[in-house]
Amino acid sequence: MSLAAVRDRTVRSSRTESRRPRWTTGRLSLLAMALVLAAAWLLPLLWAVATSLKPEGETTRTPLEWIGSRITFEAYAKVWESGALLRWTVNSLVVSGLTTLLTVGLCAMAAYGFTRTAFRGRKLLYGLVLAGIMVPPQVLIAPLFTQMVRMGLVDTYWGVILPQVAVPAMVFILVKFFEGVPRELEEAAFVDGAGRWRVFWTIVMPLSRPVLAAVAIFTFISTWNNFLWPFLVTTDPQAMTLPVGLVNVQSGFGVRYAQIMASLVIAGLPLLLVFALFQRQIVRGIAHTGLAGQ
Amino acid sequence: MTTLTPAAPAPSASGTGRGAVTARSRTARRKWTEHGLVFVAPFLVVYGLFLVWPLISGLGMSLTSENITGTEAEFIGLDNYAEALADPQMWSSLWNTVWFTVLSTVPLVLVGLVLALLAHQLRVVQWLWRISWFAPFLLPSGVVCMLFAQMIFPPGFGLADQLLASAGLEPGIGWLSDERYAMLSIVLTTVWWTVGFNFLLYLAALQAVPQHLYEAAELDGAGAWRRLLHITLPLLRRTTGLVLVLQVLASLKIFDQVYLMTGGGPDDSTRPILQYVYQQGFTGYRIGYASAVSYVFFALVLIVSLVQPVLARRKEEAGK
Numbered sequence: 001m002s003l004a005a006v007r008d009r010t011v012r013s014s015r016t017e018s019r020r021p022r023w024t025t026g027r028l029s030l031l032a033m034a035l036v037l038a039a040a041w042l043l044p045l046l047w048a049v050a051t052s053l054k055p056e057g058e059t060t061r062t063p064l065e066w067i068g069s070r071i072t073f074e075a076y077a078k079v080w081e082s083g084a085l086l087r088w089t090v091n092s093l094v095v096s097g098l099t100t101l102l103t104v105g106l107c108a109m110a111a112y113g114f115t116r117t118a119f120r121g122r123k124l125l126y127g128l129v130l131a132g133i134m135v136p137p138q139v140l141i142a143p144l145f146t147q148m149v150r151m152g153l154v155d156t157y158w159g160v161i162l163p164q165v166a167v168p169a170m171v172f173i174l175v176k177f178f179e180g181v182p183r184e185l186e187e188a189a190f191v192d193g194a195g196r197w198r199v200f201w202t203i204v205m206p207l208s209r210p211v212l213a214a215v216a217i218f219t220f221i222s223t224w225n226n227f228l229w230p231f232l233v234t235t236d237p238q239a240m241t242l243p244v245g246l247v248n249v250q251s252g253f254g255v256r257y258a259q260i261m262a263s264l265v266i267a268g269l270p271l272l273l274v275f276a277l278f279q280r281q282i283v284r285g286i287a288h289t290g291l292a293g294q
Numbered sequence: 295m296t297t298l299t300p301a302a303p304a305p306s307a308s309g310t311g312r313g314a315v316t317a318r319s320r321t322a323r324r325k326w327t328e329h330g331l332v333f334v335a336p337f338l339v340v341y342g343l344f345l346v347w348p349l350i351s352g353l354g355m356s357l358t359s360e361n362i363t364g365t366e367a368e369f370i371g372l373d374n375y376a377e378a379l380a381d382p383q384m385w386s387s388l389w390n391t392v393w394f395t396v397l398s399t400v401p402l403v404l405v406g407l408v409l410a411l412l413a414h415q416l417r418v419v420q421w422l423w424r425i426s427w428f429a430p431f432l433l434p435s436g437v438v439c440m441l442f443a444q445m446i447f448p449p450g451f452g453l454a455d456q457l458l459a460s461a462g463l464e465p466g467i468g469w470l471s472d473e474r475y476a477m478l479s480i481v482l483t484t485v486w487w488t489v490g491f492n493f494l495l496y497l498a499a500l501q502a503v504p505q506h507l508y509e510a511a512e513l514d515g516a517g518a519w520r521r522l523l524h525i526t527l528p529l530l531r532r533t534t535g536l537v538l539v540l541q542v543l544a545s546l547k548i549f550d551q552v553y554l555m556t557g558g559g560p561d562d563s564t565r566p567i568l569q570y571v572y573q574q575g576f577t578g579y580r581i582g583y584a585s586a587v588s589y590v591f592f593a594l595v596l597i598v599s600l601v602q603p604v605l606a607r608r609k610e611e612a613g614k
Contacts (some may be wrong), residue, residue: 034413038427042426045429047446061451063456064453072412106340109333110333113330115333118330119523124530132341135345138547139349143351145576145581146362147347147348162343162344163344168341182469195327196333203370230570243435243436246434260440267434270430274430276426287494287498288498
């Protein structure tokens with residue numbers, strides 16, 4: 001064995017050792033604690049799934065039983081037939097998709113304008129945008145709703161989407177990112193005769209892919225789960241998003257708990273599946289946007 | 295499209311910075327579509343229409359008797375504000391909002407920290423910790439609240455009572471129907487639902503701590519506890535400040551959980567200020583009064599967001 005190979009191996013083993021320390025009793029008790037806490041967090045979710053798989057008559061039995069006399073998907077079939085779940089899911093996808101696209105587009109363009117161009121009033125306008133970070137959208141519900149009535153946007157996709165797309169915090173995040181991007185590439189492109197829009201689309205946007213992904217992920221999740229605004233601006237069940245429709249239909253289920261739980265599982269599943277697939281990106285996106293927002 | 299551009303930007307006597315020089319020297323040749331305002335305008339139009347304007351018109355409405363019933367709105371000056379400040383229901387919902395914020399912020403920050411420390415320390419099965427502690431954050435409020443209101447908190451067959459019973463304890467707590475427990479149950483639900491966000495922020499901060507600090511401390515013979523107390527926690531101070539501010543601002547906006555789980559009850563004991571705005575404006579049709587109450591709430595949020603960074607800075611200075 002050559003010296004290099006020996007060194008390689010020792011380096012590697014010491015590295016893995018520092019990354020995964022041995023299982024001492026202290027570490028084992030930490031693991032036990034973490035497992036108990038993980039179980040506590042998973043319990044409500046498992047309970048929802050377990051209830052949704054019981055026959056309707058057995059959902060309120062005591063003492064505690066996790067599995068009924070048989071496992072059945074009846075509740076899912078009933079919910080799917082009777083409800084407008086598919087319609088609401090489509091509405092949610094359209095609303096969240098368009099909101100995300102518009103937010104990323106508008107905020108990135110604005111951030112480019114604020115960092116890379118000079119025009120009169122730029123500082124003043126940027127200050128005005130930053131001040132908006134302090135305005136919680138919830139404060140605006142009453143005037144915004146009357147405005148929507150006047151504009152005829154109640155019960156429309158645009159009525160749900162438009163108030164959610166101009167997010168000052170996202171402009172701030174993107175401005176901070178653009179400020180850190182070196183200008184050499186852009187200047188080289190200018191020299192080659194490219195206009196600002198070409199530079200923006202072919203150089204700035206591709207360079208900013210990680211931060212744009214973070215903004216997009218954050219926007220999509222918060223729009224998908226937003227309740228208050230869509231709840232106020234939609235009254236027609238056909239126009240509702242998933243979270244709103246779900247609450248609206250709840251009374252229709254009465255005390256059929258298996259069906260309620262089945263509808264919750266169906267409503268919660270899409271984003272959980274996306275999360276399972278893109279864990280790393282989502283975690284990074286949330287952590288980045290969450291802290292940079294301040 | 296512009297044709298060839300000179301390689302070096304034209305010299306400008308009044309230029310202050312490099313960016314300003316290059317931008318100014320080109321503005322003359324640029325088409326109007328290249329003007330900086332064109333990039334900013336689409337955002338500003340939407341921002342103006344759906345944030346700035348409602349903020350102004352809301353202020354205007356709060357000075358009128360505006361309602362959705364169709365009767366003419368009259369200018370009534372500060373009457374709505376005078377009424378709000380003398381309205382015991384306004385004060386009790388404002389207090390409920392503050393009380394929820396106090397009750398929820400402490401566990402949300404502390405539990406988030408503990409979970410992140412556990413996940414970071416263990417370094418195994420990261421996916422399990424992420425799934426169990428963060429996944430609930432990805433559920434819509436409607437899903438979470440219906441799950442807890444329909445299958446966890448109901449007396450008797452709800453999971454909470456059933457678990458108490460299996461542990462041999464006395465079930466039959468009115469989780470959501472008893473004034474003593476309703477707010478705590480809402481806090482519990484909120485912690486379960488949103489602690490994953492703080493968990494992620496802390497986890498990201500922990501991963502940014504340079505490993506060599508720990509290695510050095512270990513060589514010096516510092517045990518796990520001393521490393522936690524003397525390296526990790528001090529380094530997390532800044533993150534904790536941010537998480538705290540974010541959490542307080544998020545908690546002040548409580549609406550969904552209360553509205554969907556207790557409807558503000560029992561006896562309005564959990565009703566937050568935003569629900570009061572909703573009731574006045576959307577079910578009571580008093581848009582003018584609702585706007586005034588909104589502005590009282592806005593004032594509270596502004597005070598908190600302006601005062602908190604100052605307090606945090608003072609604490610940081612005191613800690614040095």
